[in-house]
Amino acid sequence: MSDEKTTLGVEDAAAIAKLARLDLDQDVLARFAGQFNAILGYMDKLSELDTSGVEPMYSPSEHATVFREDRADNDRFSRDDVLSNAPESDGSFFIVPKIV
Amino acid sequence: MSSLNQKSLLEVRDLLQAGEVTAVEAATACLQRIDATDATLKAFLHVDREAALSQAKELDQAGPDPDKPLWGVPIAIKDVLTVDGMPATCASKILEGFTPFYEATCVTGLKDAGAVILGKLNMDEFAMGSSTENSAYQTTRNPRNTERVPGGSSGGSAASVASGQVFAALGTDTGGSIRQPASFCGCVGVKPTYGRVSRYGLIAYGSSLDQAGPLTRTVADSAVLLSAMAGHDPKDSTSANEPTEDYLAATLDRKDLKGVKLGLPKEFWGQGVDPEVEAALLRAVNTAKDLGAELVEVSLPHTEYAVSTYYIIAMAEASSNLARLDGVRYGHRDKDAQELIDMYVKSRTQGFGEEVQRRIMLGTYVLSAGYYDAYYRKAAQARRLIRQDYLDALDKCDLICGAVSPVVAWKMDELIGDPLKMYLMDIFTSPLNLAGLPGMSLPVGIDSAHSMPVGLQFMAKPFHEADMLGAAHALEQAIGPMAPVEPV
Numbered sequence: 198m199s200d201e202k203t204t205l206g207v208e209d210a211a212a213i214a215k216l217a218r219l220d221l222d223q224d225v226l227a228r229f230a231g232q233f234n235a236i237l238g239y240m241d242k243l244s245e246l247d248t249s250g251v252e253p254m255y256s257p258s259e260h261a262t263v264f265r266e267d268r269a270d271n272d273r274f275s276r277d278d279v280l281s282n283a284p285e286s287d288g289s290f291f292i293v294p295k296i297v
Numbered sequence: 298m299s300s301l302n303q304k305s306l307l308e309v310r311d312l313l314q315a316g317e318v319t320a321v322e323a324a325t326a327c328l329q330r331i332d333a334t335d336a337t338l339k340a341f342l343h344v345d346r347e348a349a350l351s352q353a354k355e356l357d358q359a360g361p362d363p364d365k366p367l368w369g370v371p372i373a374i375k376d377v378l379t380v381d382g383m384p385a386t387c388a389s390k391i392l393e394g395f396t397p398f399y400e401a402t403c404v405t406g407l408k409d410a411g412a413v414i415l416g417k418l419n420m421d422e423f424a425m426g427s428s429t430e431n432s433a434y435q436t437t438r439n440p441r442n443t444e445r446v447p448g449g450s451s452g453g454s455a456a457s458v459a460s461g462q463v464f465a466a467l468g469t470d471t472g473g474s475i476r477q478p479a480s481f482c483g484c485v486g487v488k489p490t491y492g493r494v495s496r497y498g499l500i501a502y503g504s505s506l507d508q509a510g511p512l513t514r515t516v517a518d519s520a521v522l523l524s525a526m527a528g529h530d531p532k533d534s535t536s537a538n539e540p541t542e543d544y545l546a547a548t549l550d551r552k553d554l555k556g557v558k559l560g561l562p563k564e565f566w567g568q569g570v571d572p573e574v575e576a577a578l579l580r581a582v583n584t585a586k587d588l589g590a591e592l593v594e595v596s597l598p599h600t601e602y603a604v605s606t607y608y609i610i611a612m613a614e615a616s617s618n619l620a621r622l623d624g625v626r627y628g629h630r631d632k633d634a635q636e637l638i639d640m641y642v643k644s645r646t647q648g649f650g651e652e653v654q655r656r657i658m659l660g661t662y663v664l665s666a667g668y669y670d671a672y673y674r675k676a677a678q679a680r681r682l683i684r685q686d687y688l689d690a691l692d693k694c695d696l697i698c699g700a701v702s703p704v705v706a707w708k709m710d711e712l713i714g715d716p717l718k719m720y721l722m723d724i725f726t727s728p729l730n731l732a733g734l735p736g737m738s739l740p741v742g743i744d745s746a747h748s749m750p751v752g753l754q755f756m757a758k759p760f761h762e763a764d765m766l767g768a769a770h771a772l773e774q775a776i777g778p779m780a781p782v783e784p785v
Contacts, residue, residue, distance in 0.1 A: 219649070258733070284624060
């Protein structure tokens with residue numbers, strides 16, 4: 198964390214929204230920017246904590262990776278099951294708008 | 298309220314096993330109670346009357362089964378856990394109309410034990426919130442004072458149990474979402490050790506923090522549910538291959554607190570807690586002492602960093618987890634979008650509520666290039682220090698004891714406009730999720746200023762749920778459990 202206080206403007210909020218695939222109105226972005234500054238400003242407290250040499254902990258379950266046989270499990274769900282909630286489907290595939 | 302609705306799960310279960318109450322009668326009593334109270338409480342998002350009654354009828358035809366510890370007991374499920382064939386919205390518009398074709402392993406565990414599933418309960422959208430005001434559908438009320446919030450995010454679960462609609466409900470706890478609403482509504486809520494209960498079928502918010510657990514009116518009732526939920530599941534790679542135990546037997550065995558060392562963290566007591574809440578908690582701790590407990594002071598020195606650490610990690614995980622909601626395979630899709638990226642953006646913008654958008658964006662920020670080390674990695678390091686605090690403290694005592702929440706249930710709309718203020722309310726619950734340890738809330742009294750329930754939190758060593766349940770049961774026997782209430 199930098200020594201300076203985090204300050205995000207409306208443009209920064211718009212850039213983050215774009216990364217998150219959201220499209221928000223200017224007034225929402227302005228409100229969010231203010232709230233982000235308050236929240237990140239509080240979080241910046243962490244910078245005063247000495248964590249040198251501390252191994253990051255990403256999960257309480259730090260046991261070794263669990264392996265299973267590399268075999269497709271085709272019995273659990275049918276194609277119909279998997280497509281049953283699709284917003285659009287032709288019965289075999291998910292249909293999406295054009296990609297390019 | 299019928300006399301049946303006022304009984305504990307254990308009492309109803311015994312009546313069902315003895316054939317004195319049928320499964321249909323038990324389900325009907327709950328459905329009638331829901332009909333009478335839910336227009337006010339708004340705890341349920343979905344009541345599956347027909348499925349529940351037909352399941353109950355089938356059970357009655359086969360007759361009571363002593364091998365099924367929840368035979369005929371009606372239970373409701375937080376809408377973040379999937380039940381085969383029932384809608385699962387996570388209280389979000391983006392999952393409106395989604396009906397999963399698979400089931401949470403912990404729900405299947407309850408069904409295998411004979412439980413009748415009544416429906417799905419309201420929550421903060423994607424479990425993000427501490428008041429259930431973030432639901433996209435409705436705001437659940439606290440049955441003890443309907444002008445106040447039920448807590449969150451499992452607010453529907455707590456309100457339903459505390460008002461006698463159901464004998465038990467499942468909730469999930471990512472940073473306090475079982476314990477805090479239990480405390481606000483005056484019921485028991487248990488968050489198991491990370492890995493104790495399978496997360497398969499739990500729609501992920503913070504994958505390294507989430508755990509499902511029971512909310513009930515007595516400690517023994519929660520123990521029955523935990524036995525039916527706990528255990529290793531090959532479908533969840535983070536589920537622990539640790540032996541389970543008969544939690545009910547272990548709970549009922551505890552008659553007093555002789556030989557139990559209760560650790561009171563100095564960071565949890567004396568400051569930052571409403572004086573009326575602390576007074577109620579101190580009375581309970583003194584009762585524990587009368588029952589033979591030894592009180593020792595312990596320290597959790599990194600407590601002041603817990604809320605920052607928790608929200609950085611939870612939001613980072615949320616932004617990754619919720620990326621899958623893009624309108625392609627399930628959930629809401631903007632039908633007018635002409636190309637793919639536009640469809641993602643419009644579907645997500647329309648489908649997610651404001652708090653979810655806020656957390657996704659902050660999570661995106663703390664994971665983005667240039668900020669990852671300063672926020673996410675730093676928080677992951679702080680997380681290890683916080684876990685070590687808890688393990689060190691638990692070397693000096695059997696259970697850690699303190700407040701669940703610094704205040705009682707607040708009024709509707711009081712904090713919803715100030716996200717940071719609401720986040721800070723998670724100070725005593727969220728570090729336990731970072732550490733991955735078990736904790737629970739026990740109702741210990743009513744605060745004199747607001748006449749609202751106060752919950753005492755017990756926290757235990759990894760996989761030592763039985764220690765915690767036993768001690769809470771002994772204290773509950775001395776104080777008396779909280780009876781279900783009429784919504785006022």
